[in-house]
Amino acid sequence: MTAETLQGTWRELHRVALDRLGSPREARWLVEEASGRPWPACGDDPVGEQPGRRFGAMLERRSTGEPLQYVLGSWAFRTLELLVDRRVLIPRPETEVLVGVALEALAPRASALAVDLGTGSGAVALSLVAEHPGVAVWATDASPAALDVAAANAAGVGGRAARLRLALGDWWAALPGELRGRVDLVVSNPPYLSAAELAAADPAVRDWEPASALEAGPTGTEALAAILAGAPGWLADDGAVVVELSPPQVPEAARLARAAGLGALEVRADLAGRDRVLVVRR
Ligand SMILES: C[S@@+](CC[C@H](N)C(=O)[O-])C[C@H]1O[C@@H](n2cnc3c(N)ncnc32)[C@H](O)[C@@H]1O
Structure with missing residues (x-):
């Protein structure tokens, strides 16, 4: 047999x-x-x-050696079962924590406007839509192929997808200008590995997941820098930015946030107790 x-x-x-x-x-x-x-x-x-x-x-x-998640074609993320393939990053448990922190930031509001920069499979944006009944989310990505996967996953959440918009483009440039000054929450799990870190990564990650979802550039903080620098122009007065990062990046990300005029800095840990999510406010 x-x-x-x-x-x-x-x-x-x-x-x-x-x-x-x-x-x-x-x-x-x-x-x-x-x-x-x-x-x-x-x-x-x-x-x-x-x-x-x-x-x-x-x-x-x-x-x-292909990751099990791609072989199965779907993977659980918080309350959702998401389609995943080689066009998108496999959603991670630490990103479930990111979503939890983002939902806390949204909690006092009955209705809100959120932006998920670098949505990939749509894991973060669709979780917000699924778990907060009053949020409308703009989900962006620079990869048209990733947005195709996000669109397929949006079809899986039924009528709640009416509160989701997908937009193609480089970080903030993907958004329509009319959102300037109106965004209550910016959430992102951007690429945050340096080129050297990606080269040294587990082959199951390095050889199978999209490099553009993992590597930010020579230092690893390039995407965080673009997101934090642009945030003040888009946030509403009491808006928040909730971003995922690697623990050693916290001091540099905090510096970048302050340089952009953002404050009230808070750092939250992932399930392994490592600093993983930065929250800053306007
Ligand atoms: C780490 S993945 C996160 C995917 C998904 N949000 C998640 O948490 O599973 C980063 C995403 O950012 C996208 N991305 C990379 N560079 C970008 C850019 N310049 N502008 C917008 N999105 C970008 C990638 O295509 C990828 O989908």
Whole structure:
């Protein structure tokens, strides 16, 4: 019995995946995705031709090192199940924390205007729309391919997508001028690796996820600098900026925020207790 023969029961294919990948968790996910049934309940079910072929293809892709999230084609993020593929960054747990902080910043408002700069899969923008009933969000990206994924994910949140607008362009340049001075919340998980950090990154990240979603430039703070420098021109009087960054970038990001005239600085930790989110206000 091999995955390539694509015959037998799901229990047998599960065994093949387990032997090949060495991960019970991943073997279960592949079986559940291909069979459309929970594991181990599907164990004695015969494998149909198409599900068997799909399982074999997924196992092959995972065996070559492609991230599990791309192989499965979707991934959970807060309350959402998002489509993900190589056009977008795989949404991370630390970005779920970013969204939590952004929602706190929005909490006192019954209605609000928010901007998600560098939306990728739409994870942040769609979570805001899904979890705050009164927020309207402009979600931008410089990558047309990423915006296609965000649009597909917007279709998955039903009528709530009416409060989402997608815009293509370089950071602030993507937004219509009429939003100047009206934005209550700017949220962003920008690229924040330096070129050297990306070169040294885990191959599962470096070789599969879009470099434009990961690398900001020679120092790693280039995107943060563009976002913070532009923010005062777009924020409403009591508006907030909530950005994700790497822990060693906090002092430089704080300096950039102050240089832009932003204050009331607050730093929040991720689930591992590392400084991960910077909040500044106008
Ligand atoms: C780290 S990813 C974040 C994706 C998504 N928000 C998330 O948290 O999963 C950064 C995103 O910024 C986008 N980006 C990179 N450079 C940009 C630029 N100059 N202007 C706008 N977006 C940009 C990338 O295409 C990518 O989708």
